Amino acid sequence: MNHSDEILSILREEIEQYDNRTRCDETGTVIEVGDGIATVYGLNRAVYGELVQFDTGVHGIVLDLKRDSVGVVLLGSEDGLHEGSAVSRTGRAADVPVGDAMIGRTVNALGEPIDGLGPIETTERRPIEREASGVVSREPVNQPMQTGILAIDAMVPIGRGQRELIIGDRQTGKTSIAIDTILNQKGQDMICIYVAIGQKASTVARLRGTLEKYSALDYSIIVSATAADGAPQQYIAPYAGAAIGEYFMSQGRDVLIVYDDLSKHAVAYRTLSLLLRRSPGREAYPGDVFYLHSRLLERACRLTPEYGGGSMTALPIIETLAGDVSAYIPTNVISITDGQIYLENDLFFAGQRPAINVGLSVSRVGGAAQTKAIKKTAGTLRIDLARFRELEVFTQFSSDLDKDTQQALEHGKRLMEILKQPLCHPMPVWRQAVILYAATNGLLSDVPLDRVRDFVQKFADSLPDSLLTEIQSTGTLTGTAAEQIREALKTYKDQVSAAWQA
Numbered sequence: 153m154n155h156s157d158e159i160l161s162i163l164r165e166e167i168e169q170y171d172n173r174t175r176c177d178e179t180g181t182v183i184e185v186g187d188g189i190a191t192v193y194g195l196n197r198a199v200y201g202e203l204v205q206f207d208t209g210v211h212g213i214v215l216d217l218k219r220d221s222v223g224v225v226l227l228g229s230e231d232g233l234h235e236g237s238a239v240s241r242t243g244r245a246a247d248v249p250v251g252d253a254m255i256g257r258t259v260n261a262l263g264e265p266i267d268g269l270g271p272i273e274t275t276e277r278r279p280i281e282r283e284a285s286g287v288v289s290r291e292p293v294n295q296p297m298q299t300g301i302l303a304i305d306a307m308v309p310i311g312r313g314q315r316e317l318i319i320g321d322r323q324t325g326k327t328s329i330a331i332d333t334i335l336n337q338k339g340q341d342m343i344c345i346y347v348a349i350g351q352k353a354s355t356v357a358r359l360r361g362t363l364e365k366y367s368a369l370d371y372s373i374i375v376s377a378t379a380a381d382g383a384p385q386q387y388i389a390p391y392a393g394a395a396i397g398e399y400f401m402s403q404g405r406d407v408l409i410v411y412d413d414l415s416k417h418a419v420a421y422r423t424l425s426l427l428l429r430r431s432p433g434r435e436a437y438p439g440d441v442f443y444l445h446s447r448l449l450e451r452a453c454r455l456t457p458e459y460g461g462g463s464m465t466a467l468p469i470i471e472t473l474a475g476d477v478s479a480y481i482p483t484n485v486i487s488i489t490d491g492q493i494y495l496e497n498d499l500f501f502a503g504q505r506p507a508i509n510v511g512l513s514v515s516r517v518g519g520a521a522q523t524k525a526i527k528k529t530a531g532t533l534r535i536d537l538a539r540f541r542e543l544e545v546f547t548q549f550s551s552d553l554d555k556d557t558q559q560a561l562e563h564g565k566r567l568m569e570i571l572k573q574p575l576c577h578p579m580p581v582w583r584q585a586v587i588l589y590a591a592t593n594g595l596l597s598d599v600p601l602d603r604v605r606d607f608v609q610k611f612a613d614s615l616p617d618s619l620l621t622e623i624q625s626t627g628t629l630t631g632t633a634a635e636q637i638r639e640a641l642k643t644y645k646d647q648v649s650a651a652w653q654a
């Protein structure tokens with residue numbers, strides 16, 4: 153055989169076997185399975201993040217690519233899977249159904265309904281992992297996202313498209329802030345998505361009950377991967393929530409997404425990584441744990457009108473241990489987000505609820521989006537509170553205080569009082585503006601401290617409707633409106649002050 157014949161025969165052989173070989177790459181065999189992880193041989197062409205299907209019908213996601221095998225995390229039960237089970241590629245990344253039909257429903261991390269209300273009719277699906285929008289398609293944050301919580305809207309304002317972290321120890325009211333914010337979106341044309349990661353199923357059910365009670369389910373979606381669901385579901389749940397949110401954002405809608413909480417998400421990812429035998433780094437987290445959250449939170453943005461003009465505001469939640477914000481995951485997420493709302497144990501137990509530590513809370517971009525009426529009336533609030541905190545510490549043991557110090561202390565105490573807010577009572581802009589105006593201008597100095605909270609609420613209720621609608625619709629507090637508030641406050645005080653002496 154001459155040289156060219158030899159080449160031809162090799163080529164012919166290669167071509168004949170080509171089909172066989174590609175088919176072989178499309179299916180593989182399980183070598184080992186356990187703890188929700190399968191090691192598969194033969195899926196040479198599988199790509200990172202691809203969805204594969206086992207012969208039992210269970211799906212898995214390729215999360216580890218090695219020279220001879222791939223590591224797959226199972227999205228369902230491993231019952232019936234054993235060494236030698238067949239696995240086939242699907243050629244697509246893990247995705248979730250998206251569409252208006254999802255609104256009002258509770259779904260799992262794969263977008264399947266778990267609320268017993270029947271199937272969800274959607275026509276579109278979106279991959280759970282997607283590259284975040286680029287610089288060109290983004291617009292600066294310049295529209296407010298009212299939380300309805302006075303302390304936040306006045307001092308840590310959040311804009312549409314912003315990522316604001318809610319951070320604090322366990323049981324300090326983190327979830328409550330997120331829920332109140334969702335309740336306040338009623339009638340604001342906002343779609344709210346609550347992603348529950350690693351929580352108890354009963355907690356999620358209770359939360360759904362609260363949303364239902366306040367008619368917030370009409371514009372909300374709950375994505376739930378409970379503690380019973382296992383690490384893979386907990387790992388993909390926030391990405392699934394983001395994909396559902398992006399669908400609405402691409403339709404030009406405004407979306408609010410809450411990730412409750414990313415500490416548990418990081419723990420789920422650490423579990424998977426350790427089971428996949430990746431080398432552990434600081435606090436045993438894998439080296440790419442920063443990327444885990446940055447690629448998620450980067451997907452929140454506000455789009456320019458050419459790209460639909462929608463927005464996705466993210467409220468990730470992080471739980472700290474004994475107030476330690478310098479731990480690995482908290483510092484990571486603090487550096488990714490555009491600010492944080494820091495909740496403090498001491499304040500919570502002292503009855504200051506929501507327990508927001510104003511000194512450590514910050515919003516890096518929301519100031520530009522703050523409603524004018526609030527900006528104007530809350531002007532000195534932060535500084536006055538900072539001064540109050542300092543004086544409070546210094547004057548703790550001294551009884552002989554000069555008049556100025558006494559006044560500043562009394563003023564600070566009243567400011568702290570108006571910032572207390574019960575659960576599920578979000579405040580509209582006009583009410584916030586009126587209360588702030590009265591408090592920051594020292595108009596409450598003659599109201600007994602223990603009556604301040606009740607007084608301001610009832611006073612706000614007594615104001616004429618025309619004034620409220622004017623503040624609410626224009627978003628500003630004109631000089632005449634301010635004068636009207638002053639007058640009304642004087643009259644109202646005269647009416648009720650007799651009862652104070654009694």
Ligand SMILES: Nc1ncnc2c1ncn2[C@@H]1O[C@H](COP(=O)(O)OP(=O)(O)OP(=O)(O)O)[C@@H](O)[C@H]1O
Pocket residue numbers: 320321322323324325326327328329471505506573574575
């Ligand atoms: N503004 C508030 N007024 C009164 N009670 C509040 C307020 N905010 C939170 N609480 C109460 O504090 C408790 C803890 O709240 P929440 O569950 O929101 O905290 P969390 O930090 O999310 O807790 P976890 O660590 O369990 O996630 C709840 O019982 C809630 O009712």
